[in-house]
Amino acid sequence: MTLNPHPTYPSAGAYVVRMHRDARPESGQLVGRAEHVASGDSTDFATAQELLAWLMQHAAANRRELP
Template sequence: MVLNPHPIYPSAGRYVLRLHRDARRQQGQLFGRIEHVASGEGTDFATAAELLDWLASHAAQECDGTPGSHPNRKDHP
């Protein structure tokens, strides 16, 4: 078996999304935390708009090659 040196889904593009247990997806009430797997950068979000804004901003920075410079970075203690 030969492994592909260029994976289809590289880890640089992976995120972990954790929804709070009280989030009500059906009513559009999303809140929780999102983290970038490769860098560990993440943020808490209180709305779907905040989630999408952070994700779009972070993905754009990853494409620009400037990881770690996101202004909303919140590290785990």
């Protein structure tokens, strides 16, 4: 068996999302911090829209790092 040298989910595409203690996801209130594992770039977000906008912008800008 040969392993694929290009992983399906490379670590350069890994993010950590931490929810603030005051977040109420059951009510749609997402508040927290997101961090890109490889670079350490991070942002605080107060809404799901802010989180998704940052993730899309950051991932697009860093796409060239992925195989």
